[in-house]
Amino acid sequence: MAENKTDILTLSLGEIKDFLIKKGEKAFRAKQIYEWLWKKPVNSFEGMTNISKDLRTLLDDNFVIQAVQVEYLQISKDKTIKVALKLFDGVIVESVLIPVDNRATACISSQVGCSLGCEFCATAKLGLRRNLSVGEIYHQVVEIMKLANEKYNLSLTNIVLMGMGEPLLNYDNVLKSMEMVSSENGLGMSPQRITLSTVGLPRMIKKLADDKVKFNLAVSLHSANDRKRSEFMPVNKGNSLSELRDALVYFNEKTNQRITFEYLLMSGINDSLKDAQEFAEYCKSFPVKINIIEYNLTSDKRFKKSSNDAFNEFVTFMKSRNLVVNVRRSRGQDIDAACGQLAGKQ
Ligand code: SAH
Numbered sequence: 001m002a003e004n005k006t007d008i009l010t011l012s013l014g015e016i017k018d019f020l021i022k023k024g025e026k027a028f029r030a031k032q033i034y035e036w037l038w039k040k041p042v043n044s045f046e047g048m049t050n051i052s053k054d055l056r057t058l059l060d061d062n063f064v065i066q067a068v069q070v071e072y073l074q075i076s077k078d079k080t081i082k083v084a085l086k087l088f089d090g091v092i093v094e095s096v097l098i099p100v101d102n103r104a105t106a107c108i109s110s111q112v113g114c115s116l117g118c119e120f121c122a123t124a125k126l127g128l129r130r131n132l133s134v135g136e137i138y139h140q141v142v143e144i145m146k147l148a149n150e151k152y153n154l155s156l157t158n159i160v161l162m163g164m165g166e167p168l169l170n171y172d173n174v175l176k177s178m179e180m181v182s183s184e185n186g187l188g189m190s191p192q193r194i195t196l197s198t199v200g201l202p203r204m205i206k207k208l209a210d211d212k213v214k215f216n217l218a219v220s221l222h223s224a225n226d227r228k229r230s231e232f233m234p235v236n237k238g239n240s241l242s243e244l245r246d247a248l249v250y251f252n253e254k255t256n257q258r259i260t261f262e263y264l265l266m267s268g269i270n271d272s273l274k275d276a277q278e279f280a281e282y283c284k285s286f287p288v289k290i291n292i293i294e295y296n297l298t299s300d301k302r303f304k305k306s307s308n309d310a311f312n313e314f315v316t317f318m319k320s321r322n323l324v325v326n327v328r329r330s331r332g333q334d335i336d337a338a339c340g341q342l343a344g345k346q
Contacts, residue, residue, distance in 0.1 A: 008063035009037060009135035019062070025055060033059070038186045041142050043067035064088065066135035070143060080332030081147060087112070087136055091129060095140040095163055096337045097147050104154040106144035110137060110174050111165025116199055118220075119232040120266060122298040122341050123164045131170040137177035141187065159189065162197040162218075168204035178215060191215040197262065199235050202247035209247075209254035217251060218260035218291070219244070223270045224282035232269065232303075245285050258287035265306040265314060266295050272310075276317040289324045296330050296341050 017030040029051065036048040043065055045056045068085035071092060075081050081097040096107040113126035145156040159181065161167045167174045178194055180186035191214035200219045208217065223229040229236040248259050263279060265271045292315055295305035318325045
């Protein structure tokens with residue numbers, strides 16, 4: 001059974017070399033195999049065309065490549081594509097390609113489902129099934145990259161870890177896969193084009209800082225008021241906004257990077273002028289960039305998007321405080337591919 005064999009994507013180049021030597025094979029083959037795994041990634045040993053049939057069989061007998069298989073695609077009228085990817089155990093995970101002008105962004109999942117229970121998010125309703133492996137994260141990028149090329153003749157320009165799951169609760173696999181995405185031995189994408197989005201776990205944000213990561217950090221804030229935030233984001237109960245602020249100050253000091261805040265505007269919940277004032281106050285501790293996001297409807301009808309007036313007033317207020325504010329209107333809504341809508345429904 002495939003599940004019982006080691007996933008070769010968890011091996012370093014040195015470990016592949018050791019395996020080959022032990023089996024009486026030439027050590028230099030390791031480099032070729034490593035390239036087929038990361039640089040021009042294939043999802044089966046059969047695809048490694050400059051490797052002998054015998055060696056491919058040997059690899060196949062001992063390892064699996066924990067990649068993903070495209071199960072189906074949905075294409076939105078705004079050209080956003082949602083891909084359902086099938087994993088080795090039959091579980092489905094979703095990734096999204098967002099083409100805008102001549103840029104193409106891959107929105108990648110880090111877990112199947114999510115454990116954090118944010119009330120407004122469709123993924124939360126699934127609960128957590130499991131973490132994704134390094135290969136499963138990496139190969140989502142590979143598949144989206146292929147799609148961008150085939151469908152729109154675009155190269156992949158950005159990656160956002162904003163699909164299903166909480167990346168900081170699958171820390172090692174997320175970091176390893178992004179390291180390979182940016183490595184010269186992998187896809188060679190600049191880490192500055194990668195953004196990890198988190199609900200904001202202070203302890204893990206400090207770890208990112210200590211690990212001196214080079215990618216961007218985005219925090220789904222959605223409220224700068226502890227009482228309110230705890231109401232719709234239960235994770236806030238054990239991780240207060242002041243702890244989060246301390247961790248972000250630390251992150252900024254260690255990495256010299258500014259923080260991106262995501263703020264989802266929900267009618268009557270977090271879109272008043274007072275909410276904006278609290279948010280602006282919270283932004284004072286470090287350099288920030290703000291993305292104000294339009295709420296996408298999920299099956300939970302308690303949450304609705306803000307009226308245009310409330311939305312515009314909120315944005316105008318934030319801008320009046322000299323903050324860098326981007327407005328992110330929703331994309332791919334007609335196929336449930338927008339933020340917070342990934343829930344594995346066909
Ligand atoms: N767990 C991480 C990664 C998921 S990113 C995080 O929370 O950041 C998904 C983004 O979509 C988050 O900013 C999330 O708050 C936002 N989101 C969730 N539900 C949404 C909805 N219904 N409409 C718009 N954005 C939503």
